[in-house]
Amino acid sequence: MDFVFNIEVFATRFLGIFIEAVPFLLMGSLTSGLIESFVKSDDILRWMPRNRLGAALGGAFLGLAFPVCECGVVPVTRQLFRKGLPLPMGIAFLLAAPFMNPIVFASTFIAFGIGPVFIGRFVITLVVSVSVALIIGSFAKPGSVLKPLALAGGRHKHSHDHSQEHDHHHDHELATASLSEKLLHAVGVAGDEFFEMGRFLILGSALAALMQTLVPQENLLALGTGNVLSVLFMQVLAYILSVCSTVDSFLALAFVNTFTTGAIISFLSFGPMVDIKSTLMFTGVFRRRIVLYLILLPFLMNLLAGVFINLALGY
């Protein structure tokens, strides 16, 4: 077997991932635009739980209100941060929402029914997203976690110095606009959002396609049976494959005969939280150090959970 890089295979794999993911990014961008136009910062501040745990728990279930997958969740999270969403809530939302939404509940149920896989995926997603949110959320100020663009009021490129003032002014301006003006504004924001986030999706898809074209999967499949190694492997696979959370259950079905149950559940709970393309999108929202935490913490926690399921629960 030779490792000749075949540009046509790469193009097919890259465009396939892009075509499958881009509608979800577009829907996320539109949602972000609608939030920008119609949700006032004051409303968010009024409805937010005051304490950190409440905020993190609320964030974990916020996906039920904003059904987004891992491509759409990043622009929506950034927009919510700008509207003043508390840090723990945003992070829990970011990690949990790609699974914690009606669409992915349905696809997981269709693939696995209500059993250890569904329940495990639910519990692990909840525990990991809330824990990571609390850990990162306890880091002092949002300014040390978020990039300027994602900070409250950091919406416009001209607004660096007097951001709060400008933000209020902007909210006020929109409040008096007509419905069609607001809608037009929302779609305009969505267009810019698409370019801002789309570049990360494209770089990530290219990287994922490159890995798939160069690394033989079957070599890795040999690792599939150990209680620890299988979980580790499936998480790495989830990270590399970057498959959309709305359909990853069907993909996981492919592995149920080969892999341990813990590995399948970890694949399904870790994959939607972080993968190659979302990592790149995270860099548009968070500072580099935080992006690293956002990958490593969920990775380790999911690994522990998967190994625990294999060893202690003996599925």
Add this chain to the structure above:
Amino acid sequence: MSARESRIDWAKLLILLGMGIYLTQLIISGNLLNYINQRFAWLAYVGAGIFFALAATSLLQRIKPSLHAHQHYAIGWDIVLVVAFPLALAVLIPSRSLGIEAINGGISLRPVGVGTAATFARSPLDRNILDWLREFNRAVPAEFNDLPVDVIGFVYQEPVHDDDEFMVSRFTLSCCVADAFPIGMPARADSLDEVAIGSWVRVQGRLQAANFAGELLPVIAVEVLEAVDEPEQPYLYP
């Protein structure tokens, strides 16, 4: 708005329009099925619709600048070029389904997913490669002796195979090509001279339990081997 910003805005407009046209073209030509499972084809419709809406809004804002006083992000040429990359690939490289070049470490006899009662009820001649492999997992090889087979796939051969041995293969696709998975049925023909490795063939014959690359498997004893065009649906959907 500076002349540079104006040029970038026009470039963005063209990319949005181009993406919409590209998705529409994939849908019309049927090439969409080279990339994603037909079950998710509706996503491309949604994507095309949103791209056209974004392009139209962008155009409206170009014509009546008062509607859009400020840019929301500082989007420069670097971002515009990255986002144009998929379009460049789509234009420069002809659309192709994954074929033999994409097989990266062997073919599996164990297919993705599980069969349903409906797939198992299919008569032998209606079964595709995926159906057959699911059947193979349910019984010992000898049980399939003399059953007739009529399947379409591409010719795949490994170094361990004898000259007359090959696998008639397909990729299965759950979602998109990210999860493409090659599967194949063992087959034995009098001569493979007429068909090229990697080309699409229709294989007719009967199953016979036999030793194939060191394993006892149901092997197609090929009666008719003919070259065919690539099917409109190049992948099988588990």
